[in-house]
Amino acid sequence: MSKIAAILPAFNEEVAIGSIILRCKQQVDQVIVIDDGSTDKTSQVAELAGAEVIRHHKNMGKGAALKSGFEAARDYDVVVTIDSDAQHNPDEIPLLVAPILEGKADVVNGSRYITGTDENTPAYRRVGQKVLDKATNFSSGLDITDTQSGYRAFSAKSLPYFRFEEKGFGVESEMLVDAANAGLIVVEVEIGVRYDVDGSTKNPVSHGVRVLLKIIQDMELNRPLYYFTVPGLIIVLIGASLSLIFLRDYLMGISISMGPTMVAVMLTLFGTFMMFTGIILDSMGRMLRQNR
Incomplete structure (x- = not known):
């Protein structure tokens, strides 16, 4: 019983x-x-x-x-x-x-x-x-x-x-x-x-x-892919888009400011870091679940 x-x-x-x-x-x-x-x-x-x-x-x-x-x-x-x-x-x-x-x-x-x-x-x-x-x-x-x-x-x-x-x-x-x-x-x-x-x-x-x-x-x-990788990808796209805009202006001879340019670069780097953080955490989680 x-x-x-x-x-x-x-x-x-x-x-x-x-x-x-x-x-x-x-x-x-x-x-x-x-x-x-x-x-x-x-x-x-x-x-x-x-x-x-x-x-x-x-x-x-x-x-x-x-x-x-x-x-x-x-x-x-x-x-x-x-x-x-x-x-x-x-x-x-x-x-x-x-x-x-x-x-x-x-x-x-x-x-x-x-x-x-x-x-x-x-x-x-x-x-x-x-x-x-x-x-x-x-x-x-x-x-x-x-x-x-x-x-x-x-x-x-x-x-x-x-x-x-x-x-x-x-x-x-x-x-x-x-x-x-x-x-x-x-x-x-x-x-x-x-x-x-x-x-x-x-x-x-x-x-x-x-x-x-x-x-x-x-x-x-x-869900690290959704918590880190997806937001990171969005940030990378924003940073990359801004960087391309500033690059276009530079090639066309338009005066650009270093401040916004540095912000675009930092966004791209930060977003990339978040993306890889999510991928690494997701891989670790999968390994732990497989070993249980």
Whole structure:
């Protein structure tokens, strides 16, 4: 029999967390709550409901909470992550773990959008979601319909591959990139989500911008050809074009200034350096992935 653990990152969730734990316990062998610096009675309620509780003395972010949870669940065969605010339905846990138990997946992503746009998703959320989906899929090379989902299942095999360098909510995208880089099999299953219980205090716009910036930063290593080589090529073309214009003026006897000429030369050299940097990093990345 496979042992399954559910990880619940929690920050001031005393109202909803008790019922979520009790419902999760019907589907898994152990529920692990990471109290990420809560100032309410989240830990006490979680313990009364029968969960193992790990406490952070201060709020460190969802990525840090998941890292603690994964370390605590390393002896389990399957690990499920689920939000503790009652947005996710614990009764759907068997749907997420089934592909792993059947040997068809290493990571299972719960998605609201497999069959199209969820009509219950607020419009402003879906616009931002599409941008983050495109950026995450571009960075990872995957084709995931709901990249920001916190409802996921992981095989024991997959656990060592996650970095958890991102401490905040950008960890959802980071984990997909890590899974892709490790060559793990990622599949999606359809889930439902409740929005009438969303207790998030984060501004969705600023939150989305921070996650997007983190994804772009990750492209430096995951997609160096696009991050370095393409911009470098554009800079080279601009520099070369300016250089040709100045050369034409010189040959025609038109007076030219040394300042703009030097700028054109520097642009060409800098762009060339960026291009080769991207090519070298891409080659190194390919070699590392082949040696895994």
